Amino acid sequence: MSRHVIAKAGELQPGEHKVVEVKGREIGLFNIGGEYFAISNRCPHEGGPLCSGMITGIVLSDGPGKYRIERKGEFVRCPWHGWEFDIRTGQSWCDPKSTKVRAFQVKVEPGEELVKGPYVAETFSVAVEEDYLIIEL
Amino acid sequence: MNIPVREVRATQKLSFVDGDIHPAFRQISDLYPFLPARWREHMQTYGEHWRQGLSGQLSYPRMMASGMRADAFPEDGPPGSDLKLMQTQHLDANDVEIGNLVALSRGGMEERNLDFAAALSKAVNDWQIETWVKPEPRLRAGIVVPQEDAAFAAAEIERRASDPRFVQVIFAPRTSDPLGHRRYWPIYEAAERHNLPIGLHSGAFSGGYASTSSGWPTYYMQEHYGFFTTMQTVMTSLIFEGVFDRFPKLKIVLIEGGFTWAPALGWRMDKHWERMRSEIPLKRKPSEYMRDNFWYTTQPIEEPFKPEHLGEVIGWLGWDRLIFSSDYPHWDFDHPRYIFKFHVTPEQRAMVLRENAKAVYGYK
Numbered sequence: 062m063s064r065h066v067i068a069k070a071g072e073l074q075p076g077e078h079k080v081v082e083v084k085g086r087e088i089g090l091f092n093i094g095g096e097y098f099a100i101s102n103r104c105p106h107e108g109g110p111l112c113s114g115m116i117t118g119i120v121l122s123d124g125p126g127k128y129r130i131e132r133k134g135e136f137v138r139c140p141w142h143g144w145e146f147d148i149r150t151g152q153s154w155c156d157p158k159s160t161k162v163r164a165f166q167v168k169v170e171p172g173e174e175l176v177k178g179p180y181v182a183e184t185f186s187v188a189v190e191e192d193y194l195i196i197e198l
Numbered sequence: 199m200n201i202p203v204r205e206v207r208a209t210q211k212l213s214f215v216d217g218d219i220h221p222a223f224r225q226i227s228d229l230y231p232f233l234p235a236r237w238r239e240h241m242q243t244y245g246e247h248w249r250q251g252l253s254g255q256l257s258y259p260r261m262m263a264s265g266m267r268a269d270a271f272p273e274d275g276p277p278g279s280d281l282k283l284m285q286t287q288h289l290d291a292n293d294v295e296i297g298n299l300v301a302l303s304r305g306g307m308e309e310r311n312l313d314f315a316a317a318l319s320k321a322v323n324d325w326q327i328e329t330w331v332k333p334e335p336r337l338r339a340g341i342v343v344p345q346e347d348a349a350f351a352a353a354e355i356e357r358r359a360s361d362p363r364f365v366q367v368i369f370a371p372r373t374s375d376p377l378g379h380r381r382y383w384p385i386y387e388a389a390e391r392h393n394l395p396i397g398l399h400s401g402a403f404s405g406g407y408a409s410t411s412s413g414w415p416t417y418y419m420q421e422h423y424g425f426f427t428t429m430q431t432v433m434t435s436l437i438f439e440g441v442f443d444r445f446p447k448l449k450i451v452l453i454e455g456g457f458t459w460a461p462a463l464g465w466r467m468d469k470h471w472e473r474m475r476s477e478i479p480l481k482r483k484p485s486e487y488m489r490d491n492f493w494y495t496t497q498p499i500e501e502p503f504k505p506e507h508l509g510e511v512i513g514w515l516g517w518d519r520l521i522f523s524s525d526y527p528h529w530d531f532d533h534p535r536y537i538f539k540f541h542v543t544p545e546q547r548a549m550v551l552r553e554n555a556k557a558v559y560g561y562k
Contacts, residue, residue: 107536113269140268143261143530 070192097167109141206208215555216297218523224275232321277527307370340368340397359392362562368386371398372405378439395449400425429455457494461514474516495523497532505539
């Protein structure tokens, strides 16, 4: 396991996401309301490119004809079969008992801590005066 | 635990035959170079008159991006219209050895004007060769015919049969009469004579009928399930009308209509036929025609709660009956690496992914 700098903290605004590559793995990085989350870009159902799917909420129903959408922007829907995953936890909404996409904890660290190491910066150098997003893999 | 995509690609390539790939037009004018001026003008002046009404569209919307894989849209045109994207996203990425094209729209299957339908059929067949098979020889075409004009359909089969780039005959399973009817027999006669399977693809068009046998459904999910019941009526019509007594070597491939229903239908047909055979004096038990004359593509394959149950059903049906299909670029795409979520032998896997298709289609 090593810690990886994957983005600058200011790079993703709330509601935005991007796919980064860490150790050959594609990982989707999301900013939901100022909090950062990361999940694998590989759908655990059949391997689809999960994070290129629609970012959405979840439709809940209390009975026929009663619908509501909750947690807008907190689910990703795989572009292949439409399986929905909770971006916060990686949990599947279709099959919550046995399917989960791998989720990674994202930490925000100031550049002045990072330059002390040991970290692996994937694509850019770290400046002391900025904050960075870190995952461990 | 997720496995990095790159490692899988590098170490576990699965060469396979894909029984269901859908090519699309970027726009309808893609067909014009293949239509005589008379019919090009007809199309521009009067348009198409589909059997269902509502020409040029599905009778209901579909989920996801119009029923498409959301990552399969090229920069220009609809999914399935860009060969390069099909190659990078499917043929190359998944290591397709041979792929059967199933051209669903505008081949005259749904056109009411039969002279126009004949021109559309010829045009779509030429378009498949020029636009798809010539530049990408892994792809194979299907002879798309307007089944409501069986004489023309048989002539079109005759015209294309010596070209090995065409591997089957394609028409809509929801015909004006149930398709065992004798008005369609010239098509079966031509197909059998040239040893060309008939590929019947469910869905796509309604043929003017409600999409479920009990009427128009409220939800897309009901319509999707209706593909299965359509295929059951297709099978019972072909068997009980005596098509296989007349054309015993005729091969029928049911595309995207499921297969798990088939063993139970066979049991049921046999039971009733034993008691009522005086009404229909078939030469053999209904399930024997099912066992010898029908094949099934796999997608969308069932994913039962206990995955091994699917293996039991396939055992009842026969492992030699299944042909893998992806349905690229549609949203309910199946991936060859994930269709079996239970233990299968290497022989069983090879049959479904390659060998059965090669035996049925006899690719050259």
